[in-house]
Amino acid sequence: MNADDEPERAQDDEEPRPLLDLSPEETAAAVAELGGRAFHARSIRRHVFERGVLDYDGMTDLPAGLREALAERHPVLTGTEAARNRSKDGAVKLLTRFTRADGAPLGSAETVHIPSTKSGRAATLCVSTQVGCPVGCPFCASGLGGLERNLSKAEILEQFVRGLAIGKIARTVVMGMGEPLFNLPALIPALDVVRAEMGLGARSITVSTVGFPARLEKLARTRPRFQLAISLHTPFDAQRAELVPLMAETPVEEVLLAGDHWFRATGREITYEYVLLGGHNDTEDHARALVDRLRGRRCTVNLIPYNPVPGDRFHRPRRGGPEQFREALEAGGLVATVRWSKGLDADAACGQLRRRVATV
Template sequence: MSAPLPLAVPSRPPGLLDTPADDFRDWLAERNQPPMRAAQIRKQLFANRAESFDAMTDLPLALRGELAASFSPFSTRVEKHLKAGDDTHKLVLRLADDRMIECVLIQDEGRATACVSTQVGCGMGCVFCASGINGVVRNLTVGEILEQLLRLRNLTRREDDGGRPDLPTRLSHIVVMGMGEPLANLDNLLEALEVAGDPKGLGIGARHVTISTVGLPAKIKRLAEAGKQYSLAVSLHAPNDALRTRIVPTNDKTGIRAILEAADEFFDKTGRQVTYEYVVLGGLNDRADHARELARLLTGRKAHVNLIPWNDVDGLPYRRPKDGDLTNFIDTLRRSGVSVKVRKRKGSEIDAACGQLRRQAEAAATGVAPAGSA
């Protein structure tokens, strides 16, 4: 494992979204500004798509200057922005400490889905994943999570821009499947989602939010107790402990049984069907007997399987499954009565799989080849 990149001292004012509301109201009061200014600025960020204080033209000019001297509307900066032919966008964002994260906007069939990260890197160690090659550095703040949502929302079509009428004009869904283990940063994530769901935020209902986890039983139970109608996706990737521990090393501390029991509790408390994510690795977990074993695990459970044929990552020794093997795997599950779907590949020409573009950007910034590259 490569050593973490050195932390840089933030070179810009703190982000507005990570400034406590009471502190910001005090800041306004010290400048003889009415409390309503806070609501005005919030509306500019969440409803009017403002990304600078200069764009907030309903504020006095002098106040805009003072805001710019004391705060950043966004603490992140866009390091790289790629757009695919299918209207998928991928951003690499540089944080205030010069770390980098990724987020993706997927536009399909009238939906606009934001896929966001919750950590810099990841500590779960899944062997096929580019996000965790250098381990985890830190959790993202509430503001850093929200900024991903706002930046992606700002890439959707404006109602008055005369663009393609079939593209959505707002975010409709959130999937927390980017870099990091979301449940390892559960408190910050839940606070960010609370803001995203507020009608004065982004107005995205809980049923349109999916949280993915490698399977942390205690945190799954905490999520269930939050009383929200979020969807849960468990990254299973194998039908038995021996194989899963090879693919997901943290499985040796939990085991599939405990994960399934926690997922069952989530379903019992929320009534929300659990999705089991399964990255299909050619020659490793894609045989028909794996499918039969997976079906036995899920028998009697209100569950859905989302198969994800692996996307190639430079430096990792895995391959996509053969078409025939994938078809046989799907047919075996369906014959066993398991609900299954194969995830569409979106944004493949822009390295939309988690972690790939961020590694390239970090290598370009430091002049050091990505860890694990050939």
């Protein structure tokens, strides 16, 4: 069974339905059923999606009785903050533990609030779509324990409102734990809310995938309202089978052709992500082969120096290596950038998110 073929996690008839699972119309109906007014429903959603208010106690413009009834019937959140790590550079990583109403564990997910490098600018929020990850990249902590389950729409949105509670968000990247294309039935409705009620435009939302051609071609026909990043990591088929095991049977060229189709269908250029693993995929031969693969294609290459994961066999590129690799790509006519991840000292950098038991 594919991850996106998983049945939705069953909602127990006695289990409260969280506010984040309700549409604006359903929120209005729920509020009316409890004796509230239409403007109360609108106020509730503004509190949550515009201000990052995480519980009804903070919504003091609502009648006390309504707040109490809503907390029992439609709690804002279903998870609890299990840990918060703050990096010296300002990045904040949240570990949210999800449970059923009866306390049964449903696993954990990590979210990172990444401050802008420019003073006064709002942050980027990195969110997860699954508990664990099925892809199994050996240099990424997220897949070390495999895949446990998909997150629900409400659980994805909970990451957004928890992030908003930390500080304003200008951009989001769906490149935390999990493979987003395996959880589109929950992700797409969540992103609809992010656009409509949190004010992030389609160009401020990036979804990152390892690039399943058939899924991408089907998705491109739906006029998706987000930017696309494809994690490539090498121009060579045999090495990609090692670095991206779930794509072992898919040639690199098929992934690139799916990217070409995406651009023709949507008019939006692809960003190809490339984690630089010192001595593995950052050689001159790799740069030349990557230029050959991408020459003439409308795209940007985002080079990400490897961030250490305890226990694996990889290491960071040598000093100056990322810039030299970028220069080699640019000399071949490509557009390339180097992105040094924030949050390294808090295990919050790209590739370091993982499912684990943590203490506050």
